[in-house]
Amino acid sequence: MRTNQSFAPSISLILKRISDDKALVLLNSIAVVDGEKYIQLKRMNLSTKQYYSRISGLADAGLIKRHKGKYSLTMLGHVVYDSQMIIGKTLAYYWKLKVIESVEMSTPSGLPNDEITQLISALIDNHRIKDILMKSISSSTENLHTENNSDNNVET
Numbered sequence: 001m002r003t004n005q006s007f008a009p010s011i012s013l014i015l016k017r018i019s020d021d022k023a024l025v026l027l028n029s030i031a032v033v034d035g036e037k038y039i040q041l042k043r044m045n046l047s048t049k050q051y052y053s054r055i056s057g058l059a060d061a062g063l064i065k066r067h068k069g070k071y072s073l074t075m076l077g078h079v080v081y082d083s084q085m086i087i088g089k090t091l092a093y094y095w096k097l098k099v100i101e102s103v104e105m106s107t108p109s110g111l112p113n114d115e116i117t118q119l120i121s122a123l124i125d126n127h128r129i130k131d132i133l134m135k136s137i138s139s140s141t142e143n144l145h146t147e148n149n150s151d152n153n154v155e156t
Contacts, residue, residue, distance in 0.1 A: 009062045014080060017061040022046055023054040024084070030064055030071050031081045089126055096123040100133075113137055 018024045025044060046054070055071065058064045063077035073081060090097075100119055104111050111119075116137055124130045 009060075009076075014061045014063065014076075017057045017063065018080065018084065020054065022050065023057060026051070026054050027058055027063060027073075027077070027081060030058075031073050031077070086128060086132075090129050093124055093126070093129060099123065 018027055022044065026046075029044065044051070055064070058077075059066070062074055063080055064071050065074050065077075100116070100123060103119060104116055117134065120130060120133050120137075124133065
């Protein structure tokens with residue numbers, strides 16, 4: 001494991017370090033206790049070696065730091081923790097998202113944006129997730145307009 005923090009971690013390194021369920025639980029535990037108390041290895045079903053291996057990996061990725069013998073999230077760790085919490089919340093809407101996609105694809109030319117927006121508003125009650133979906137709708141519309149304009153500008 002690298003202990004030199006003179007590098008910027010890559011997305012793949014961060015995802016690799018949190019892809020293990022036990023490492024993700026460990027990251028979440030560190031986020032929740034925020035250095036206030038020690039994490040019990042037995043409760044996490046980790047051996048000492050597994051614990052320190054995962055701690056080392058999370059620290060190597062720049063997600064956690066040790067201060068006065070206690071671990072806490074780095075600023076990067078807070079962002080990664082928050083992002084994975086959004087993903088976790090989004091999974092609760094998985095089937096509703098599949099319904100929205102199915103309805104959207106059911107018409108040959110696609111649904112108008114205002115109807116997709118109404119559908120999202122009716123099915124998704126989490127504002128952060130709703131904002132992400134609305135942003136994806138507006139960016140896909142912008143991409144469609146850009147493609148249509150470039151098609152119109154092509155000489156035949």
